[in-house]
Amino acid sequence: MTRRGNLPVEVNSFVGRAAELDEIAKLLDRTRLLTLRGAGGVGKTRLALQAALLLRDDHPDGVWVAELSTETDGDRLAGTVAGAFGLHEATGRPVLDSLVDFLSGRRLLLVLDACDHLVGPCADVVTALLAGAPDIQIMVTSRQELGVPQEVVLAVEPFPVPPPEAADLAGYDVMSLFLDRATAVAPGLRTDERAMMAVARLCRRLDGMPLAIELAASHMRGLSATQLADQFENRFGPSSGGAGQLLRLTLGAATAWSHDLCTPAERLLWARLSVFAGTFGADSARGVCEDERLPGVPAVLDALVAKSVVTRAGDRYRMLDTIRDYGRERLDELGETNPMISRHRDHYLSTAMRMSTRWFGPDQLEWADWAYAELRDIRAALDRCLDSGDPRAGLELAGALRVLWCHLGLVREGRRYLDRALAAAPGPDRTRSRPLWVAAHLAIVQGDMPLARSRAEEALESARRHGDTEAEAEAHLRLAGTALLAGDLQDAMTCVLRGARRLRRVRKDAHAVLLLPLLLAVIATFDGDLDEAVRILRATRRRCEEIGELCQRAMGDYVLSLTLYSRGEIAEASAAARASLEVKWRLRDTVGSVLAIGQLARMAVAEGDGHRAAWLLGAARRIWITFGLSGQGVDSVFELREPAANRAAALIGEAAYARAFEEGAAAHYDAAVAYALGH
Numbered sequence: 001m002t003r004r005g006n007l008p009v010e011v012n013s014f015v016g017r018a019a020e021l022d023e024i025a026k027l028l029d030r031t032r033l034l035t036l037r038g039a040g041g042v043g044k045t046r047l048a049l050q051a052a053l054l055l056r057d058d059h060p061d062g063v064w065v066a067e068l069s070t071e072t073d074g075d076r077l078a079g080t081v082a083g084a085f086g087l088h089e090a091t092g093r094p095v096l097d098s099l100v101d102f103l104s105g106r107r108l109l110l111v112l113d114a115c116d117h118l119v120g121p122c123a124d125v126v127t128a129l130l131a132g133a134p135d136i137q138i139m140v141t142s143r144q145e146l147g148v149p150q151e152v153v154l155a156v157e158p159f160p161v162p163p164p165e166a167a168d169l170a171g172y173d174v175m176s177l178f179l180d181r182a183t184a185v186a187p188g189l190r191t192d193e194r195a196m197m198a199v200a201r202l203c204r205r206l207d208g209m210p211l212a213i214e215l216a217a218s219h220m221r222g223l224s225a226t227q228l229a230d231q232f233e234n235r236f237g238p239s240s241g242g243a244g245q246l247l248r249l250t251l252g253a254a255t256a257w258s259h260d261l262c263t264p265a266e267r268l269l270w271a272r273l274s275v276f277a278g279t280f281g282a283d284s285a286r287g288v289c290e291d292e293r294l295p296g297v298p299a300v301l302d303a304l305v306a307k308s309v310v311t312r313a314g315d316r317y318r319m320l321d322t323i324r325d326y327g328r329e330r331l332d333e334l335g336e337t338n339p340m341i342s343r344h345r346d347h348y349l350s351t352a353m354r355m356s357t358r359w360f361g362p363d364q365l366e367w368a369d370w371a372y373a374e375l376r377d378i379r380a381a382l383d384r385c386l387d388s389g390d391p392r393a394g395l396e397l398a399g400a401l402r403v404l405w406c407h408l409g410l411v412r413e414g415r416r417y418l419d420r421a422l423a424a425a426p427g428p429d430r431t432r433s434r435p436l437w438v439a440a441h442l443a444i445v446q447g448d449m450p451l452a453r454s455r456a457e458e459a460l461e462s463a464r465r466h467g468d469t470e471a472e473a474e475a476h477l478r479l480a481g482t483a484l485l486a487g488d489l490q491d492a493m494t495c496v497l498r499g500a501r502r503l504r505r506v507r508k509d510a511h512a513v514l515l516l517p518l519l520l521a522v523i524a525t526f527d528g529d530l531d532e533a534v535r536i537l538r539a540t541r542r543r544c545e546e547i548g549e550l551c552q553r554a555m556g557d558y559v560l561s562l563t564l565y566s567r568g569e570i571a572e573a574s575a576a577a578r579a580s581l582e583v584k585w586r587l588r589d590t591v592g593s594v595l596a597i598g599q600l601a602r603m604a605v606a607e608g609d610g611h612r613a614a615w616l617l618g619a620a621r622r623i624w625i626t627f628g629l630s631g632q633g634v635d636s637v638f639e640l641r642e643p644a645a646n647r648a649a650a651l652i653g654e655a656a657y658a659r660a661f662e663e664g665a666a667a668h669y670d671a672a673v674a675y676a677l678g679h
Contacts, residue, residue: 004062005108006084007053008313014050015180016159016173017043023154024051028109028137031152032130035140038156040322041211044141047156048111052139059137061108061668069114069321070277070376073383074121079413081112081125086588086669096125100132105666107135114321116143123148158208162200169196174203177210181217182225185306189220198225205232211322212254218308219261232257255326258307267330268293269300270309274327275340278376279316287347288340316373341384345393348374348381352400359403360514362548368587371404378404382417391424392431399435406441407551409590415442433462433471440478444485445591453482473502480519489527496520514540514552518559525563533563554583554592561599565606574603578677585673594623597676602644610651611660617645618664619672 024047027034036044052063066084071077078096087095087102103110110129115122123146126138130150140146145153159174169175178199183189202225206212220228232253259267272289273280282298290297301317304310310317319327331337355367371378378401385394398414398421405414418439422432436459443452456478463472476499483491500516517540524533537560544553557580564573577599584592597620604613649657664672 005052005056005064007049007056007063007065010046010049012184013180014046015177017047017050020047020154020156021051021054024139025055027152027154028055028139031150032137033126033140033146033148033150033152034138035142035145035151035153036156037142037145037153039158039209040143041209041320042156042158043210044156045113046210048113048139048141052109052111055109059107059109061106063109063111065111065113067113068118068122070380071118072277074118076379077118077121078125081110084110096128100128103129103133103136105135106133109137109139112138112140114142115140115146119144119146122146159203159210159213161204161208164200164204169200172200172203174208174213175199178203178213178217181214181308182220185218186220186222190224195225198229202229202232205229206254209254211320214308215254215258218306219258221306252326255322258309259326259330262307262309263303265294265296265300266303266307266309268334269297270304270323270327271330271334271336272327272340273304273310273319274324274331275337275344276319276377277380279313279318279373280377281316281370281373284347284374284377285317287351288344341388344377345381345385345397348378349393349397349400352378352397352404355403356400359407360547360549360552364550365586367403368408371401371408372588382421386417386420386424391421392429395421395425395435396431399431399438402434402438402441405438406445407587407589409588411442411445411591415439415446418442428462428465430462430466430468433459433466433468434474436462437471437474437478440475441481444478444481449482449485452478456482469502470506473499473506475499476502477515477519484523484526487526489523492523493520496523514544514549518552518556521556521563522559525559525566530563530567534560534567537563550583551587551589554580554587554589557583558592558596558599561596561603565599565602570603570606574600574607577603581673581676590623593673594620597623597672598644600676601648605644605647605651608651610648610657613644613648614652614657614660615664616672616676617648618661619667619669619675620664621661622665622667623669623672 024034024036036048038044049065052065056063064084066081068077068080071080078094078099082095082099082102085099085102087098112122112126119142122140122142126140126146127148129136129138145151159177160172161174162169162172175196179189179191189195202216203213206216216228216232223231259270262270269285269289272294273285275288276284282301285301286297294300301310305312305317309323310319328337331340351370355371359367382394382397385391385397394417398417401414401417404410405418418435422435422439425431436455440452440455440459443449443455456475460472460475460479463469463475476495480492480495480499483489483495496516496519503516517536521533521536521540524530524536537556540556541553541560544550544556557576561573561576561580564570564576577596581593581596581600584596597616601613601616601620604610604616645657652660664675667675
């Protein structure tokens with residue numbers, strides 16, 4: 001593995017907890033599963049991340065973090081964990097099996113953050129990972145233990161607070177935390193004895209809870225420590241109650257107090273932002289939350305960041321669970337929960353439609369980044385539609401996301417959502433036409449030809465019934481795909497021409513210009529007319545370069561590599577395969593990437609480099625198995641690996657081949673791609 005983890009960059013300093021960090025290091029010397037258990041807001045996540053950072057050198061394959069707080073579906077938990085490693089579901093293979101296979105043989109530390117709302121599913125995933133990957137360690141943060149046999153639990157408590165009679169206040173971590181955060185918003189903060197006594201009083205009232213301390217410190221601008229402490233006590237009075245109740249009341253009081261100190265616009269945005277399931281961008285916040293009652297959302301969002309209600313990392317924003325939960329309660333009190341859920345859905349539907357319409361152009365990388373960054377909220381919007389009795393909206397959204405499913409690698413997930421939505425919204429309806437042909441496309445990629453043909457034929461019938469010429473064209477093109485994979489080139493050509501005539505009536509953009517020649521080139525390649533295929537592909541590539549299109553260009557480069565190889569033009573075929581891989585990997589298209597790596601292995605054999613060929617075949621095979629790609633239509637058509645493997649073994653011998661193959665199989669995907677590209 002060349003990547004050594006995905007630890008987030010923290011936006012402020014880590015304060016205190018030296019004893020806990022030392023204890024974590026000692027415990028991980030003797031256990032493979034450590035759970036940091038503590039109340040919400042006590043600082044479990046920051047402690048785990050700091051410990052992971054300090055222990056990074058002890059784990060050759062790095063430290064990796066899977067943030068689980070916004071995942072609500074236990075069945076999808078393994079996929080969320082896999083996503084931390086850059087894995088995603090591609091076909092019918094259980095993602096947990098792929099994850100175990102990927103982690104087997106790795107020496108790394110995995111942090112599972114916020115497991116308390118899915119304790120059972122987390123326990124199942126952890127048990128499978130520990131059994132199948134014997135060299136990994138797992139650190140969990142949760143409000144309760146998982147209850148699995150190997151688990152060691154470390155209780156995380158609030159910071160100790162100075163008693164009223166304490167003379168040496170500087171020795172308390174809680175004081176350091178408050179001062180660190182307060183001086184960030186009020187650089188001229190007074191730190192004389194009277195001010196420090198007030199800070200100590202406030203820290204005692206907040207029971208040393210780190211999140212409560214940070215919320216309080218964020219309001220120091222324009223106030224003295226004494227004024228801040230007095231305001232809090234005047235609002236909530238002295239503390240009382242048992243320890244467990246006290247912690248809950250303390251955090252709730254601090255959150256409510258912070259809410260009180262916000263402006264009306266800030267309070268409204270706080271409530272509305274709670275509709276987001278994951279991180280969000282400023283454009284999404286504005287698109288979902290802004291209206292005549294709440295204009296100027298970016299400025300209000302910045303104010304919430306300054307008050308520690310929202311945290312910012314780069315150009316993304318998020319709310320901590322406690323803060324989000326409080327916002328949801330306020331949203332419900334305002335009677336806006338259902339309207340905001342609808343606006344959230346409409347925002348992602350309209351943006352997905354724009355992505356679909358504008359995909360074949362110069363902004364594909366930006367659209368890909370948007371789709372992956374917003375994936376949790378895209379899923380939330382789909383799930384809310386399908387779970388709350390609005391299947392037509394869910395069907396429309398699932399179809400609109402065809403770029404995500406068809407071009408960005410989320411084949412299995414797309415098929416699952418489309419199958420679910422189509423089943424939930426049966427009967428003749430114009431809304432079904434697009435989802436049906438998208439489902440047909442995914443079935444082709446997965447090698448399920450009977451379903452692909454059935455979906456395409458139903459899409460064709462639906463499109464004709466409702467006068468949807470574009471969907472009719474797309475259905476014909478998917479029927480062409482099924483015919484091509486069945487070896488019926490004449491039927492494939494007939495379907496392509498039918499689709500072409502209809503698509504050109506309604507689409508004047510690059511979609512029709514680029515897709516149709518590519519299909520014709522594939523048919524020509526299969527038919528043995530290599531010169532015609534090369535001519536079409538090179539002309540199409542020039543057109544792609546003119547408009548800045550990457551996705552179709554990369555697919556064309558892969559087909560061009562196959563064709564040039566068949567003509568004996570090895571150097572040119574290698575260059576085309578590398579060009580395809582470079583783009584497909586940037587788009588996170590696993591299917592396209594692994595096909596290109598396999599093709600580069602063939603080039604290595606042709607050039608007499610058996611070691612490189614074996615290494616690439618090992619890397620390709622590992623990716624193929626890990627992502628569950630075996631049995632796909634593309635796999636059955638372009639089954640080129642076995643001849644390459646035999647020739648590579650003949651070049652360097654069986655033993656050397658096996659060693660190189662295993663080296664490639666052990667590499668992380670980034671390393672495999674870098675090697676394939678010659679970097």
